Amino acid sequence: GSDSGKSTTSGSTGSTGSGGSTATIASKLILGGPPEFKTRTDGVPGLQKNYGVVFSGYKVLDTGGPVTVTALKNGQVDAADLFTTDPSIAANGFVILQDPKNNFAAQNVLPLISKAKATDGVTKVLNGISAKLDTAGLGAILTKVQNDKQDPDAVAKQWLKDQGLDAAGTDAAGVTLTVGSANFPESVVLAQIYAEALKDHGATVSTKLNIGAREVYVPGLKDGSIDLIPEYNGSILQYLDKNATATSSDDVYAALQKALPPNLVVLDQSKAQDSDAIVVTKATADKYGLTSIADLAKTQ
Amino acid sequence: MILADSSSSSSPLHFWGYFLDHRAEDLRWLWDHTYLSLIPVVIGLVIALPLGWLSRRYGWLYPPMVSISGLLYTIPSIALFVMVPPLLGLKSLDPLQVPIALTVYSVALLVRVVADGLASVPEDVAQAATAVGYKRLSLLFRVELPIAVPVIAAGLRVATVSNVSMVAIAGTIGQENLGRLFDQGKQLSTTGPYYPPIVLGIVLCVLLALTFDLLIVFGTRMLTPWRRAVVGR
Amino acid sequence: MIRFESITKTYPDGTVAVDSLDLEAPSGQITVLVGPSGCGKTTSLRMINRMIEPTSGRIWLDDRDTGRIPAAELRRGIGYVIQHAGLFPHRTIIDNVATVPYLLGWDKKKARTRAAELLEQVGLPAHFAKRYPAQLSGGQQQRVGVARALAADPPVMLMDEPFSAVDPVVRDQLQDEFLRLQSELGKTIVFVTHDIDEAIKLGDQVAVLRVGGRLAQLATPAELLNRPVDAFVAGFVGRDRGYRALAFSTAGRLSTREEPTVRLGAPVPAGTDDADGWLLVVNDADEPQGWLKLGESGADGEVVTDAMLHRGGTLAHQGGSLRAALDAALSSPSGRGVVVEEDGRLAGSLTASEVLALIENPLPQPEPQP
């Protein structure tokens, strides 16, 4: 991760160069998002590369959390990096800007697991989950957690039950593993779903939830602090391979197989997608006539 | 904005209901928080005793010890938590990272406290003890340390209470403890303030800190009957 | 016996605290070290139990070179009483006293029994045993300090200004008790003080040190008062030394004259034909209460009351010192000093001139001139 500093430098140099004589809409706006968005390939550098969008400033907020939502809602920032499944987008009437150039790659949910723990039984259980998971279902789950303040644990159990996946079995018997999650609710619920299902099938499961960003938990996976985590195929690919160009679900999935370190594997990907999105308030969208990220590069 | 369906349960006072709903997890975090705050102080004291004794005995050691411990204390805890694994070659999410970092803080604080505590032993008492024929170690354990208990205990109270607060910071980087309640509360406040986990976390942390404090005060009273005798007169 | 053999102590900063000191503290006696502040008294004392190591010279304890005895062992055999007592604040009085027995490995019960005995010996009530030092007054703490030093019955005691922190009245009491105790125990004692009066009262012999740690004079108290060796000692011993030296001259049995008395509560005798009109008043136990001035007390037939008494006079005891006898005479309003028996009953009276005659009569002179 230490070369990310360099990409920050190059990103900022680029934006300075294109600030130019013509003022784009973006040049009047401030973008907010998590710290690593500054340097991620599909973050600030990607927006510039794919759309020529250069914001007037970047404010470090949290990862799709309340700070980001409040900052966007109250006008501390004009655009923010949020997740498409986030119920607060609808709740606050935020507008998701289209991403026609697929700056944000496909983000299918899939389990990332250490090879040693991916026994046939475990694989079977997790693939069974992926088969039942879709974007709408994911949104519903998240709404229960985020809006209804239901317990992720309970939500996970309920979902498994609803999907008929709660039958006890012995597929994963004898396996001991630690399920981790990133530090946002969706990841937590997904991790709980994995954990509950594996428990139902006889595994000895411990959890380490809310670990933080990918930069924190992937090393954890590599060194065995955790064994399994729900992932998004586009993000993890980009994290593993800065130069990855694949954007469609299948391309990404294929590229991911090659990019993974030897001791990790990904299992089947689900249909559920939850990608990053650039979001603005309704007022901002109306004021500048924004529907797509590309609109930000227009002059006004 | 407050959503109609969550208004009742998001009241700050609902933390008790929240606790009951998540009892298993909260109790586990409470337990983790307890030993994470406590063990560093215990280990810290064990390390600080010889160091403090040394810096008392060899006066020139005292100023550098005090400066070093002051400097250690300025390192932000979050930075220290993350620096510990790479510096010690541990796994990045090693459960030891928090206790080790907090032990560093505790030692930093307690070395000085131990030295000051030993210095609080009246000179004539130390001399009387030497004169009746105490050897150095028994002098330390039978006379000096017992008399230094009040000063050392005062330092322990500060160390333990601030540890409770610092352990919570480790909750924000994924370590399991009451700090997780804050992260959780923050996450759940995305669509509107959701107080119960935050308030619960604060309440449990404060209770924990106060419990430690009371235990130390009580322990001090037990260990120093002579002070009570005078006060109670 | 403790013997200093050309002991010198030079502190690391170059201060010469004690300078080739030769001194012998005989067994069973009290040797007092006295001298101005900083003259090396404490340093000398503490070299005996090796709290301070001498720079050169040797200290003998009976026939053993203290330098060859392990320090802790040496110290356990020497009682040490320091200024302000230095009690262990975290231990009860009884455990403070039992410190050395515990260290010597006595069993707890025996150590405590011994400690309780000692508390009684130094005049502390038994219920103090369970108290803590901070619950005692300064004087009481000092007694505990002495008891603690006595606990293992060490033949030698070192005492560094043990009574300096208490007020004069209590100090006097402590000194008296200390002398009584020593008369029972007969320890070899080295006692440090900067108070010459204390030195003279307590010492069998007194060593006067001058600044720089040199011995100015080693002598008995009487000799010191009568024959200070030089101007420094004379100055240090101070004014009034003639009068004070009288304290060492016991008069033997004083030949007193009989004194007419009247009982308290009895009627005032009608104009007795005494030249000066002073009449001694006694109580029913025949103990003198004060003087009655005959002309002064109203009408005859009145009863002698407390309010009529003149109490100026001090009392001298038969067998007491000439100092007390002279003071009794000097302080008596009638000019006749009142002498009482050991039990407080009136023995008779004595004028100042009569005391003086005893003083000038060489018979009780303790130190005949060579």
Next chain:
Amino acid sequence: MIRFESITKTYPDGTVAVDSLDLEAPSGQITVLVGPSGCGKTTSLRMINRMIEPTSGRIWLDDRDTGRIPAAELRRGIGYVIQHAGLFPHRTIIDNVATVPYLLGWDKKKARTRAAELLEQVGLPAHFAKRYPAQLSGGQQQRVGVARALAADPPVMLMDEPFSAVDPVVRDQLQDEFLRLQSELGKTIVFVTHDIDEAIKLGDQVAVLRVGGRLAQLATPAELLNRPVDAFVAGFVGRDRGYRALAFSTAGRLSTREEPTVRLGAPVPAGTDDADGWLLVVNDADEPQGWLKLGESGADGEVVTDAMLHRGGTLAHQGGSLRAALDAALSSPSGRGVVVEEDGRLAGSLTASEVLALIENPLPQPEPQP
């Protein structure tokens, strides 16, 4: 003049510290309050400058009721010296002394000039001005405390055990200086001590208080020693009071006998036919040095050296007290007390009996019996 008019002080916890006290401290004189610990001395003193308010009664300062003077104003007009000096550690000595002038709004230069004067007056060298209290010894601090209290030249001074924290030798010096100063300044002083010797030495009058804050006796020091009013006062005044009372009896010019002398460095006179063989040795300035015992000093023709001298005797001064004269006689190895002139030259000698005759002769008796 300060007058207590049935002053009572009851503390909130019910302790009666002072009980209907009537007392007058005359202008220009030193009134000493003395008594056992806790008898209400400090309380009485502090009611004068209203650091403590009386529960009932009034205190008059000359003809003003102190209760009606604003406290701060009252206090600025009264010097207050407390135990341990209570100097301000953060101010230099000179600024400590100038505190009250500053408070009164004097300009800095004037205040400092005055402070420097005072420092000289209490015997502190000028270079101390810029030091801080922590750089001074206890005795020096006490002097600064006195100087500070004197700064605004208040007619009244209150002093609460001002000399109790220093060692006996320094205390003696401070007392002497204090008396010298008072003889120059003639302040109205109320002085608290628990040391009866100090009270007797310093007081023009001494008030003895008993526990509970009642006045036991108010008298001059001589009267107190000669006629303690009851057993409590007698006990408090202590032993030796007959002898000590002699300090207040001046002998007038003593009629001394001439004493044969020999000069230091001169040859020892061959067997003078003096009965007792004691010969007084003087130096070239005719100042007595010690006694020579004739038989003792080796062969005739030898020279008189320092080493031969017996120095036991104290010296009495012409015009000094009878106490000094008696002690000179009692302490002299020859039995003849040496009396010197004011300038230290030999005046002559005197035996104890001769002094006694002076004592028994009613002439210098300070307080004739009624």
Next chain:
Amino acid sequence: MIGDVLTWLNDPAHWRDTRVDKGIPTQLQTHITFTLIALAIALALALPLGLFIGHTGRLTFLVTAANALRALPTVGVLVLLTVIISPHFHGRTDLGFVIPTEIVLVFLAVPPILSNTYAGVQNVSAAARDAAAGMGMTGTQVLRKVELPCSLPLIFSGFRSATLQVIATATVASYVTLGGLGAFIYDGLQQQDFPQMIGGGVLVALLALLADLLLATIQRYAVSRGISGRFSTKSVIPADAATAQVRTAEASTV
């Protein structure tokens, strides 16, 4: 590792502001601003209160109460206050996050200043206080001319430990998105960029050290030599009396 940190610190790019990133000088300035505001507020609250309590001996329970503030978990209170306060501020203002942060920092700074000021005034020798009153100083004069100057060493020690604590903890500002040196730590953590993170930590420690040195220098001039025991005269007599400063457990609190 150390080399990487030095490289990070030496990289000129990290000393410039860009559209995306704020450089070290800007973050340093922000950090100092947060610190100064918190300390100023804490001082304005705790110093007069401590002096008052120490002087009158009344309301001492407030000292105990303030000490109980130490038991509050910093992050928890920060999150709580942020959630409560931040929705009420609209527009391009950080106040919604600044205010909670400052409150938390003030909570940290008040206990050491208050308890040390109180202890300082309490420890002024009763004799000096008595002498001052006995000379006719009024209550405020005693406070101003005697108690305050005499308690300065302890007040300074409390203020210094408050400063250290605030500087170290101002990093949490970044937990709620504000700048300051903590940004390097939290961003570095999220980006798993250790040199950046440790560099941030080093900067905080350096800042704390410098602040402490500065305060030590001020203390040297502000505290009378009579109390600190730093005498110019060579002839120091009883130095021990002067240097025996009262140290309370609070004074060593960090």
